[in-house]
Amino acid sequence: MANFETIAAEDRARAGKGVARATRRAGMVPGVIYGAKQDPSLIAIDPRVVMRELKRGGWRSRLYEIETATGKTRALMRDVQFHPVTDQPEHIDFQRLAVGEPVRVAVAVNFMNELLSVGMKRGGVLNVVRHSVEVWCDPDTIPDHFEADLGPLDINDNIRWHDLKGTEKTRPTIIDRDFVVATVAAPTVIAEAAPEPGAAPAAAPAKGGKGGPAKAAAPAAKAAPAKAAAKPAAKK
Template identity: 30%
Template sequence: MMKDIFTVEAQKRTDTGKGASRRLRHANLVPGVVYGAHKDPAMISMVQNQLIQRLEHEAFYSHILTLKVDGKSEQVILKDLQRHPSRPIIMHADFLRVSAKEKLKTNVPLHFVGEEAAKGVKEGGVVSHLLTDVEVSCLPGDLPEYISVDISGLGVGDAIMLSEVTLPKGVELPALMQDEVNDVQVVSIHAPHVESEEVADEEDEGAAEE
């Protein structure tokens, strides 16, 4: 059953343009495109409800998917997704073909573990997740569904930088391959802002008295 989550059924489409896309959505279909791997882009459509069901699973966004276009299978990743701003429908989906021998770049989620055991949390500190996902570069076979970040060793005032995240074998972070300036905080534990709130309350009271 889990395998089905990573399979997307699609059909080729020839109509293009806003009018064609609108007609597809009225028919409960999602317009999309698949490109890459030195092949021509292909215009496709998918059943709206089926795609939405798969998007409910976090792993779908960072997993190698099997895209079946008119019964012919290709290995892809979900590259871009356009949602309607106010309605629960998908407007468009982009898929990138992957080659087993070529590195790909995509975002994978960060899973933070050890929060309850962290010294800083036990001391009343507040955890700030400054990144929730990160772009990785790797071969398709090395693509992780997520990257774990252990914060159990953090105290109040401590942080984990992007360069300190433990990466799975074969996985690199493009942000760090270019320039160390791109090394940013991923997660930190800071003291609760109780004092600043009290000061703000006192200022509000003083303003009211005036």
């Protein structure tokens, strides 16, 4: 049996932008519960409760039971709208759940036995393609998570949909292939090349002074000026 978390909320009598703004001024977040072939229900929730659920992560697949003065409703949190400046929640949408009516949810994948993986011991790197998998399932059988066993994986091996545990009562939204969830990739570190036996170590660049790089050859000496032309021979 699925576990539902209770959220306290207040009923709203009317819809509209003006009523929604009044709800926010009163310190509450307006919301709506839709689906299951019923009329939408208007509610208001404490913003601290909304932020608490968002910070926990995985809120799109968490099951809630929304309790108001008029009754309880089982639902999934589908969307949260935020103020563009303050980032405070301004509106929240829930999808009503009905037994026997499948819903689409994202279920988290837990990776097990990472330290036992043959490929990881050899220096391989876990490359997670999907941290969660979207599936169709009955609201009462939504799993908390799927499990992926990394123990048998060597380098270049992977985990596919059929390898996951806990998928018995679910159907993946991707049905045209046995998709990859994660793989153990080869290490990407390149080792430095070892010097050849007997090779002299590379000389470090010399600083100025003795032993420094040879100075540039002095510019060629200027050509000596041509000797004065010989004096004319004396007259006899």
